[in-house]
Amino acid sequence: MKIGIVGTGYVGLPSGVGFAELGNDVICVDNNPEKIAALQEGKLTIFEDGLHEMFVKNVKSGRLKFTTSMKEGVENADIVIIAVGTPPHPETKEADMQYIYAAAKEMAQYLRGYTVIANKSTVPVGTGDEVEKIIREQNPNADFDVVSLPEFLREGFAIYDFFNPDRIVIGANSERAKALLQNLYAPFNGKTQILNVKRRSSETIKYASNAFLAMKIHYINEMANFCEKAGADIYEVAKGMGTDSRIGKRFLNPGPGYGGSCFPKDTNAMAFMARKFGVNLNLIETAIKGNDERKIEMADRVLEVAKKYSQAKVAVLGLAFKNGTDDCRESPAMQIVCELLKHDVSLRVYDPKAMENACKLVGDKLEYANDEYDAAKGADVLVILTEWGQFADLDLLRIRGAMRHYNIIDLRNMLKSDDARNAGFNYQCIGL
Numbered sequence: 001m002k003i004g005i006v007g008t009g010y011v012g013l014p015s016g017v018g019f020a021e022l023g024n025d026v027i028c029v030d031n032n033p034e035k036i037a038a039l040q041e042g043k044l045t046i047f048e049d050g051l052h053e054m055f056v057k058n059v060k061s062g063r064l065k066f067t068t069s070m071k072e073g074v075e076n077a078d079i080v081i082i083a084v085g086t087p088p089h090p091e092t093k094e095a096d097m098q099y100i101y102a103a104a105k106e107m108a109q110y111l112r113g114y115t116v117i118a119n120k121s122t123v124p125v126g127t128g129d130e131v132e133k134i135i136r137e138q139n140p141n142a143d144f145d146v147v148s149l150p151e152f153l154r155e156g157f158a159i160y161d162f163f164n165p166d167r168i169v170i171g172a173n174s175e176r177a178k179a180l181l182q183n184l185y186a187p188f189n190g191k192t193q194i195l196n197v198k199r200r201s202s203e204t205i206k207y208a209s210n211a212f213l214a215m216k217i218h219y220i221n222e223m224a225n226f227c228e229k230a231g232a233d234i235y236e237v238a239k240g241m242g243t244d245s246r247i248g249k250r251f252l253n254p255g256p257g258y259g260g261s262c263f264p265k266d267t268n269a270m271a272f273m274a275r276k277f278g279v280n281l282n283l284i285e286t287a288i289k290g291n292d293e294r295k296i297e298m299a300d301r302v303l304e305v306a307k308k309y310s311q312a313k314v315a316v317l318g319l320a321f322k323n324g325t326d327d328c329r330e331s332p333a334m335q336i337v338c339e340l341l342k343h344d345v346s347l348r349v350y351d352p353k354a355m356e357n358a359c360k361l362v363g364d365k366l367e368y369a370n371d372e373y374d375a376a377k378g379a380d381v382l383v384i385l386t387e388w389g390q391f392a393d394l395d396l397l398r399i400r401g402a403m404r405h406y407n408i409i410d411l412r413n414m415l416k417s418d419d420a421r422n423a424g425f426n427y428q429c430i431g432l
């Protein structure tokens, strides 16, 4: 099949590579010329485990191409996948639809023959109708259907998730479009569930899923606060809860709050939509507020220790919103860092992948270290903010040797508390 992918970011790029690997001819379009130039030169623009090898292989085979030209990406395509951003509106926090609508408007003129426009971006209910209207207005003779095809990949596992999805949701209102997408996803038949639903149900499934997961994280974080006061152990509690198949084991890890480019944005967009429809989504509203407050509470835990020292130096390990990615968008680590910067402390930071993106966000307000031990130099407090596996293997005596005072606040529970305490640290973690 010939596939055009519009938007070559964290979703569009791994999806393009994945569809090419399945044998399709894929053209990825992006209106960011620097991004496309880099990709055309064989340089990946995001970090994702396993992406590079598959990218190189498919570019070499000629099945995967990159362009800034919408015409090139769309005119011969059987399916055009929209994967542009839907960031939060700075004031209302609703999904900002300008990129979707601009892409729809631009592609309309190049559609040739029957084409399915599949929306992989996370979009408010009714966007399919709106995209259909825009294309129809621009090109009244176009032969097309608009389908909702929500994406559930996890950053850091994008390639794995592409080939091993828990489910594929297809929201097609026409049989013709449904048949084409079933053909596209034929390699997954018998391996995963393919759910065919109404377009509006499909658009809702994505938001309802992300909001549920965000609430689950917020729930376990509140339970961690409870355990700290009640003398319980959050891991024992999470295990005891998670072995109940109605609850499930996943997403019961306590931490500094949920973040990333999806959960905060999608919970807010869902809450906005509900208010518009006059529906009460109190659980989601409460999780949003509680999660926002949690980042400040976590920064306060650090400041509580740092304030014992004049001109305190804080070493920060981890800036990405989670391990396995360089993405700092809405990263709890970055939000905690920004909160700390409001106070009289200096920060020396290290992240194995996200330093460049962090620097784009906060620039020279931070000192950037070469590794964990370099970050710890002269520090009074060391804080772990992202769950990179390598932080679990820190040489604690070497860290201690680098620091001025020996405090660790581990907001990802990466270290064994006995090891940290035996190495002479005042050690705080979450939920224990």
Ligand code: NAD
Pocket (backbone or CB within 6 Å): 006, 007, 008, 009, 010, 011, 012, 029, 030, 031, 032, 035, 083, 084, 085, 086, 099, 102, 103, 106, 120, 121, 122, 123, 151, 152, 153, 154, 155, 261, 262
């Ligand atoms: P991103 O910002 O990484 O990528 C979007 C890309 O679209 C950018 O490269 C941008 O230059 C390009 N673009 C914008 N307007 C364009 C246009 N008119 N023509 C061509 N290119 C255009 O965003 P992302 O993280 O890949 O997210 C894309 C969508 O997928 C969002 O709606 C997001 O909510 C959803 N989603 C993201 C994830 C994730 O893990 N990142 C997971 C599931 C769903």
